[in-house]
Amino acid sequence: MAAIKQISIFAENKPGRMAGVAKALGDAGVNIRALTIAEAGDFGVIRMVVDDTERGYTALRENGFMVSETDVLAVEIKDVPGGLYEIVNSLGMNNINVEYAYAFVTAKAERAMLILRVDDVKRAAEVLSEAGVRVATREEIQQI
Amino acid sequence: MFEYWNPRIERMPVDDLHELQGKRLRSLVHYVHNHSSFYRQRFREAGVEPDDIKKLSDVTKLPFTLKIDLRNTYPTGMFCLPENWVVRYHVSSGTTGKPTVVGYTQGDIDMWTESLARALTSVGLGREDVIQVSYGYGLFTGGLGLHYGAERIGATVLPTGAGNTERQIELMHDLGTTAIACTPSYFLHMNEVAQKMGVSIRDDTKLKAGIFGAEPWSDETRKRIEESTGIKAYDIYGTSEMSGPLFTECHLQNGIHIWADLFLLEVIDPKTGEQVEDGERGELVVTTLDKWAFPLIRYRIGDITILNSEPCECGRTHPRIMRILGRTDDMIVVRGINVFPSQVESVLMRIPEIGEHYQIIVDRKGPLDVMAVKVEMTESTFSDKIADLMSLSNTVARLLKGVLNITAEVELVEPGTIPRSMGKAQHVIDRRKV
Numbered sequence: 001m002a003a004i005k006q007i008s009i010f011a012e013n014k015p016g017r018m019a020g021v022a023k024a025l026g027d028a029g030v031n032i033r034a035l036t037i038a039e040a041g042d043f044g045v046i047r048m049v050v051d052d053t054e055r056g057y058t059a060l061r062e063n064g065f066m067v068s069e070t071d072v073l074a075v076e077i078k079d080v081p082g083g084l085y086e087i088v089n090s091l092g093m094n095n096i097n098v099e100y101a102y103a104f105v106t107a108k109a110e111r112a113m114l115i116l117r118v119d120d121v122k123r124a125a126e127v128l129s130e131a132g133v134r135v136a137t138r139e140e141i142q143q144i
Numbered sequence: 145m146f147e148y149w150n151p152r153i154e155r156m157p158v159d160d161l162h163e164l165q166g167k168r169l170r171s172l173v174h175y176v177h178n179h180s181s182f183y184r185q186r187f188r189e190a191g192v193e194p195d196d197i198k199k200l201s202d203v204t205k206l207p208f209t210l211k212i213d214l215r216n217t218y219p220t221g222m223f224c225l226p227e228n229w230v231v232r233y234h235v236s237s238g239t240t241g242k243p244t245v246v247g248y249t250q251g252d253i254d255m256w257t258e259s260l261a262r263a264l265t266s267v268g269l270g271r272e273d274v275i276q277v278s279y280g281y282g283l284f285t286g287g288l289g290l291h292y293g294a295e296r297i298g299a300t301v302l303p304t305g306a307g308n309t310e311r312q313i314e315l316m317h318d319l320g321t322t323a324i325a326c327t328p329s330y331f332l333h334m335n336e337v338a339q340k341m342g343v344s345i346r347d348d349t350k351l352k353a354g355i356f357g358a359e360p361w362s363d364e365t366r367k368r369i370e371e372s373t374g375i376k377a378y379d380i381y382g383t384s385e386m387s388g389p390l391f392t393e394c395h396l397q398n399g400i401h402i403w404a405d406l407f408l409l410e411v412i413d414p415k416t417g418e419q420v421e422d423g424e425r426g427e428l429v430v431t432t433l434d435k436w437a438f439p440l441i442r443y444r445i446g447d448i449t450i451l452n453s454e455p456c457e458c459g460r461t462h463p464r465i466m467r468i469l470g471r472t473d474d475m476i477v478v479r480g481i482n483v484f485p486s487q488v489e490s491v492l493m494r495i496p497e498i499g500e501h502y503q504i505i506v507d508r509k510g511p512l513d514v515m516a517v518k519v520e521m522t523e524s525t526f527s528d529k530i531a532d533l534m535s536l537s538n539t540v541a542r543l544l545k546g547v548l549n550i551t552a553e554v555e556l557v558e559p560g561t562i563p564r565s566m567g568k569a570q571h572v573i574d575r576r577k578v
Contacts, residue, residue, distance in 0.1 A: 006528075008526075008528030010521055010526055010533075010556075010558060011558070012557055012558055012561070038530045040530045040533065040534055042555045042556065043533065043555075043556050043557075045528050045529075045530060045533070047528065064558070064559075064560060065558070066521055066523055066526050066558055066559055067523075067526075068523075068526050068527070068528055070528050099529065
């Protein structure tokens with residue numbers, strides 16, 4: 001399975017909540033690969049991909065956060081104009097909907113990574129592989 | 145399995161019961177007239193003589209007693225017997241103004257205990273049961289009241305009092321508690337703590353019944369408690385002025401049986417003071433028929449309920465009151481509309497995606513009242529999609545609007561962030577007063 005696990009955290013929109021999340025992960029020795037916050041007034045959802053999902057999930061729960069795991073895809077984008085188009089176009093052509101996405105650049109900076117939440121993860125992985133897009137595995141994310 | 149504690153009284157034909165009430169009312173009126181300068185003055189002001197009270201329906205000639213009267217006569221100005229007759233005091237917390245001191249003769253304690261012995265028997269409890277009393281012991285009437293009632297029916301009492309929740313759960317498991325008495329909000333908290341400890345109340349304990357009260361709660365909360373723990377949840381009623389907790393539903397869970405030989409209840413329209421028909425909502429008024437240190441004549445408790453005089457299918461002939469909707473004191477008025485916290489609760493408990501704990505916050509923005517309802521997310525239903533969360537919060541707001549007829553702002557908060565209470569939960573924060 002090419003999908004990787006994203007951690008989602010429900011957080012009230014108030015000072016110190018983000019710091020609480022960061023501290024829980026830092027104390028557990030978990031490294032954040034990519035992160036985004038979706039906010040909706042009084043609350044928000046913090047979404048992130050970390051190097052060790054199990055450990056991150058447990059650490060957050062033990063610190064009283066409401067956490068869930070979601071299957072997402074991590075795909076490599078060529079860091080050139082049109083890099084993103086290639087990916088989303090092949091999904092669109094196959095009628096796969098992107099619910100949300102966020103990107104980060106790896107330390108080696110050769111390639112950008114795109115985290116994709118789609119309505120059909122399995123199909124999306126197949127479609128992207130056929131289109132020659134590299135979908136990263138859990139181990140790869142761990143080793144970035 | 146479901147027996148009567150005092151079958152002769154509990155199944156007495158309604159006419160005989162009314163005759164007994166009339167007789168007791170007559171002697172009460174003479175008694176307070178002889179023993180209390182407060183009531184003598186009240187009767188004079190109302191132009192009523194003890195001899196004017198000949199039958200039960202003459203009760204409406206008597207003046208009401210109000211909460212303010214209790215405050216003005218603090219501490220013992222309304223007692224009808226000298227202190228050397230009093231074997232115990234209880235003192236109510238008195239959230240507004242002075243507390244209320246209640247004194248009991250030995251006979252008053254026995255009457256209270258008899259009332260609870262009938263009640264506990266009516267939900268199927270008896271000698272074989274281990275009853276954990278998790279109401280506070282001390283000045284509050286809950287702990288000692290249930291304690292005496294449970295001992296009277298020969299049950300084994302585990303007097304844990306409120307608090308120290310993990311220890312309570314350990315003892316519940318180790319000593320085979322079969323019934324618990326506490327506030328419904330404390331039991332919900334206990335269930336959360338038990339789950340965290342890896343204890344399932346349904347599978348790992350012998351608990352089969354809960355006697356819940358001391359705060360208004362809803363049928364939806366009952367459903368939630370019963371479904372999540374597998375126990376039967378019974379409503380209990382009573383106020384410190386009346387003695388303490390006194391009455392419960394029977395095993396049929398269809399209204400709280402009020403022992404008519406001990407208390408005379410009326411339900412009135414709070415505006416006119418007139419009695420309302422059976423089945424109509426109104427304010428509860430109580431006259432004590434067998435209480436001697438601190439008797440009450442037509443005392444306006446302020447609780448809102450509905451009276452049902454039909455004999456119950458369980459065979460008991462005494463009148464029943466429906467679940468207490470709230471207290472006139474608990475009612476909040478938001479933009480001119482009356483809101484009871486129990487109405488909000490009944491909506492929230494129908495929505496599985498949110499937790500049992502909630503808080504209503506009323507504030508004023510400019511000239512307008514605003515009401516916010518804080519509810520906790522639950523882990524099992526947390527979706528990481530903003531759209532799902534927004535739609536949940538909109539659903540809550542829409543259902544509230546349907547019941548209350550006002551718009552409430554709904555705030556989803558993290559689990560465990562609404563304060564838990566060991567006793568009566570504080571469901572309303574009204575910031576308009578400060």
